[in-house]
Amino acid sequence: MSTASVPLPHWINYGLIPLLNLVVAFLISGFVVWLIGESPLDALSLLLEGALGSGEGIGLTLFYATSFIFTGLSVAVAIHAGLFNIGSEGQAYVGGLGCALVALSLDNYVPWYVTMPIAVVGAALFGAIAAFIPAWLQAKRGSHIVITTIMFNYIIASLMNYLLVHVLIVPGKMAPETRTFLEGGQLPKLTWLMEIFGAKLGAAPLNVSFIIALVMCYIVWLLIWRTKLGFEMRTLGVSPTAASYAGVPYVRIVMIAMMLSGALAGMMALNPVMGASARLQVGFVSGAGFVGIAVSLMGRNHPLGIIFAAILFGVLYQGGDWISFEMPNITREMILVIQGLVILFAGALEYMFRPAIVRLYQQFKRG
Amino acid sequence: MDYYEIFISILASTIRLSIPLIFTALAGLFSERAGIFDIGLEGKMLGSACVAYLTDSAWLGLGAGIVCSVALSLVHGFASITNRGNQIVSGVAINFFIAGITIVLGQAWFGQGGRTPQLAPEARFAPIILPGADAIRDVPIIGPLYAGVISGNNILTYLAFLAVPFSWWVLYRTRFGLRLRAVGENPGAVDTAGISVSWLRYRAVMCAGILCGFSGTYLAIAQSAAFIKDMSAGKGYIALAALVFAKWKPVPVMLACLLFGFLDALANFMQGKQVPLIGEVPVQIFQALPYILTCVLLAGFIGVAIPPKAGGVPYTKER
16 A cells, blocks of 8 residues: 555644644754854744744734735635635735725724724725636636736736826825825724733734634635535535536636635735735735745645644744844845745645655554 | 937847846746746746856856756755645745745845845856957948847857757757657656656756756846845746747747847836827836736637646656
8 A cells, every 4th residue: 555545643644744844844944044153043042032922022923923814814715626826915915905995085084993894895805806817717718827826916016016106105205105094094903912911012013903814714614614615615626527527617616716715815905004004005915925825835724724824924924033133144034944945845845754654653553 | 319229229138138038938948848837937046146146257157056956946856746746836935945045145144135246257257249240330220230239248148049949959859858748748658658757857847957047147147247135036937927928839938038028128218208199108017018918828819828738737657
């Protein structure tokens, strides 16, 4: 029997193997730190101290995690339907436009809790529209979704660049960004949540969108594992031919899955745009869409796993900032190195250790 | 400036901007024709640019750039051929890793925020003046064209244009090329014929690595004289678009790269200029045009682009 098909208990499949992949990624990152001439152990302790050592650190970690939960869910929903959405980055960028337009037009008149639901819809709608064309091209014209979503990341970046430089910019200002939203267009911070645990949030921009992200995790779980639509999506993801024989409408499911994915990516914009900076800025997504790929892979495309993986990446981002502050030799881009390694080992080389683990497991069971 | 001079200068910068695209798109051609998607072109280009810079010598730099890029190709191959991992994921991983590590090491070694000191002129590929360029410079029409566009480029530029017919010859006139194309369409058949699918695909990704090494080297020590962080700036993805636009064929690849290079050159030229009747054309339109054109092509509105059939699918031998 080939080692690839030996069933392993859940704790190995969903616990040990991802952990092992993560450890290898960290060991190599540690080697890079050592190469630069710094101590990997010092860097690790700085990382943890910066991310989890203070209320503000935790707040920032969770702030980053919020964005990654949204983009992670976005990637995961598409993957369940067998679609690899590399376009979360662009969809999130356009989502920013959606929620900024809502905030800009309402912030003067209504309080934030009226603006918020409309902004959620706006962001999701714009994100879904951005995913619509690649989805249509995939479903109807057979163009590969990976290629088209990459193309759309760039098309959207150019479009948003144009809008921010020429249309949405505040007249007389140099920076390509919209005006600052008034209080009615800002999401309040979660100071009270941190105070329950006796920690001070400080200047960290952790805000209500964190709760929206958790709610979306639950909704996505319901959708994927508890609805007919979710079942159809998963069937399509496992085998498009089997799905079509079973009467799953290919075009419709592809369109719906991609637009849901785009909507989730779009909602990510709530966090930085309405939660942190209270304005729409050029390039505010800054790679969170791509982090979503790593988060989804680490979290095995399950909402619960995605929450843990998003927090892990939140720790990396916040801790990485802290390291670059304390050890000027190690720049912030060290995060990209770790991220690349995590994607490589947890995603592409997912099964590298599996044969060895299977052998160990079988020996262990026998002996 | 009269119109002809403007035309010549745009043409010259079109050539300059197309060269890295041509090398990279040809790299993608070898890999994807063998059935291995390569999103990691961008990372390979950037990695080899960085390594080529570090050697402080033109030819050594080219060699080192190729070695770096081939090494990354082998990682991609190990993940997607031997381990049957997801090719897209592996490519994305390589892009992230390289984007990060070049900045981290660059900062640690040079401390200039991702920039590096300028190279001395002898460590770069110098322009080659073709025979007679100065003599016919003043001849109308042909003179400026020959002296300003055709002559005066560095050796990598000429190599890029030679690489196009060479790639065509390898792919369509050699046994290796025939098998390489076959493994991208129907790996099962190739396997049945007793040829190793893995080894063939490994050789294909190595070809891609070599070509990406050329493009990275061109960026760092021919076009400019330093390594700047993120200096590939999405060119790997443009090359990917060009590859799709060219329907995975060598000569159209060159034409598509020249077209995309031309759009880029035009965008630089048009910045802040007024066009009669229209006014200032937003530079973002030119930036987005290659991607829009590729999507329109993919939609089948201007011909059909059919990718290699086995692209992106890891091959599992039947038992």
